[in-house]
Amino acid sequence: MNGDFLFKQVYDYVLNRIELNEWKEDDKLPSIRNLAADMKVHRLTVLKAYQLLKQENRIYAKDKSGYFVQSSDNSKYDNQDIPMISAYVQKNHLSEIHKVPVSYQFSQALIDPNLLPNRYISDYVKKVFDLYPKVLSTYSTVQGDEELRQSLSGYFNRQYKMFTNPDHLLITTGSQQAIHLIAQAFVKARDTILLERPSYSSAIDMFRAIGANIITVDIHPYGYDLEQIEHLMKKHKPRLFYLNPTFHNPTGYTVPPAQRKQLVQLAEQYRCLLIEDDAYSDIYFDEEPPTPIYTYDTSGMVIYIKSFCKYISPGLRIAVMMNGHESVRKSLFTVKSLADNGSPLLNQKIFLHYFSSSRLQQHVEKLRIALQIRKEIMEKELSAANWQWTSPNGGLNLWVQLPDHLSTEDLLTKAIDQSISFVPGQICDPLKQPSSWLRLSYSFANEEQISKGIRKFINLVQRDGSHASEA
Numbered sequence: 001m002n003g004d005f006l007f008k009q010v011y012d013y014v015l016n017r018i019e020l021n022e023w024k025e026d027d028k029l030p031s032i033r034n035l036a037a038d039m040k041v042h043r044l045t046v047l048k049a050y051q052l053l054k055q056e057n058r059i060y061a062k063d064k065s066g067y068f069v070q071s072s073d074n075s076k077y078d079n080q081d082i083p084m085i086s087a088y089v090q091k092n093h094l095s096e097i098h099k100v101p102v103s104y105q106f107s108q109a110l111i112d113p114n115l116l117p118n119r120y121i122s123d124y125v126k127k128v129f130d131l132y133p134k135v136l137s138t139y140s141t142v143q144g145d146e147e148l149r150q151s152l153s154g155y156f157n158r159q160y161k162m163f164t165n166p167d168h169l170l171i172t173t174g175s176q177q178a179i180h181l182i183a184q185a186f187v188k189a190r191d192t193i194l195l196e197r198p199s200y201s202s203a204i205d206m207f208r209a210i211g212a213n214i215i216t217v218d219i220h221p222y223g224y225d226l227e228q229i230e231h232l233m234k235k236h237k238p239r240l241f242y243l244n245p246t247f248h249n250p251t252g253y254t255v256p257p258a259q260r261k262q263l264v265q266l267a268e269q270y271r272c273l274l275i276e277d278d279a280y281s282d283i284y285f286d287e288e289p290p291t292p293i294y295t296y297d298t299s300g301m302v303i304y305i306k307s308f309c310k311y312i313s314p315g316l317r318i319a320v321m322m323n324g325h326e327s328v329r330k331s332l333f334t335v336k337s338l339a340d341n342g343s344p345l346l347n348q349k350i351f352l353h354y355f356s357s358s359r360l361q362q363h364v365e366k367l368r369i370a371l372q373i374r375k376e377i378m379e380k381e382l383s384a385a386n387w388q389w390t391s392p393n394g395g396l397n398l399w400v401q402l403p404d405h406l407s408t409e410d411l412l413t414k415a416i417d418q419s420i421s422f423v424p425g426q427i428c429d430p431l432k433q434p435s436s437w438l439r440l441s442y443s444f445a446n447e448e449q450i451s452k453g454i455r456k457f458i459n460l461v462q463r464d465g466s467h468a469s470e471a
């Protein structure tokens, strides 16, 4: 049996007993030895689960006496009054951070609404109601509006020579939904999957929620270690590898073309689906990124997801999923029909008319310049501190390493007190290890906020760092 899965089982078991109030404040938990024997797992697995629960303030340890349930004042438990619900509440760590209003917003990988084409899109809203007076009285097809799929397949053929056709496309409500549908369609509890380390945190949360056994693949500024991937595919026979190879979130790294081709060969050889999440490739600065991994696929091993939310309209929630294999598509259409019977038609039509207009190109060109300026301002301010990062050629984030002894998770509370937010590295780590890395988004705050906020942040970290090293 698999270690990660067993660990999650023990962790969930203990947490559920606490949240169901079966084990109350200051109750002693079963000893590691007894729980390991009851659950037929290794003692280290129980120890690991207890350590994580302790880190999350759900339990505490007393010297030589064992582990005890933490009092609820210190716990982050939201639904004390409805235990049956709270026991199964899923946490989305990123949305918890975004909930806090701050003046220096560096945690959201969202584009400043002032940089998006609000006025032009609203022109198309009026046009759509004139063209399709019954648009709100009609369902979309499950697969998505045919006119939109035709326009998108024409775009992909021109842009990337993908030679796809409208039947290969499925319109989804954001790429978040696309990942969710894939997880529902292809992954069951205990199935092994590969995730990049670090990775997009909501994808981690989704696959964890299903109970997948997650194995990690390191991503570096130069891409992957393909030998590592081949070894993992051979040994673990994963169902899929979810990856974000172009201006990767959170690191901004891009996987080079030669590796893209070889990755498809490995996926074919080991029958592992590649889930290529491409939310950022249009946001490049000096040069265009390599073409998607999907362009190397000839046998339907790649499911390509392209979101238009970030740089056109987060509110319309339009993304598209593509695959060349009929049986893969059928499974996805089924889960999509169960999820919502098709994305809202109005949004698809508004998007279609804006997307097919010449305004799109003008908008994207201006947007790239505005974001590059913000990135450069953030980098210039950061250069005052002795921190490490690889400057990305696109995307919305800097992935920054602070001195080793600092935990960015601990730093977050202090930063939020100063009205600054960022994403601590641990949230992006499928293994949830403490980390001295953090993600700073330069796309939401304006130039002035970036300058002021980063200076304030550097002061905070340097003050905090000197206290930590004195301690």
Ligand SMILES: Cc1ncc(COP(=O)(O)O)c(C=O)c1O
Pocket (backbone or CB within 6 Å): 109, 173, 174, 175, 176, 177, 200, 244, 249, 277, 279, 307, 308, 309, 310, 314, 318, 319
């Ligand atoms: C890599 C990646 N995938 C998917 C999403 C979800 O985007 P949306 O659902 O808005 O398309 C995000 C958003 O931050 C992301 O960074």
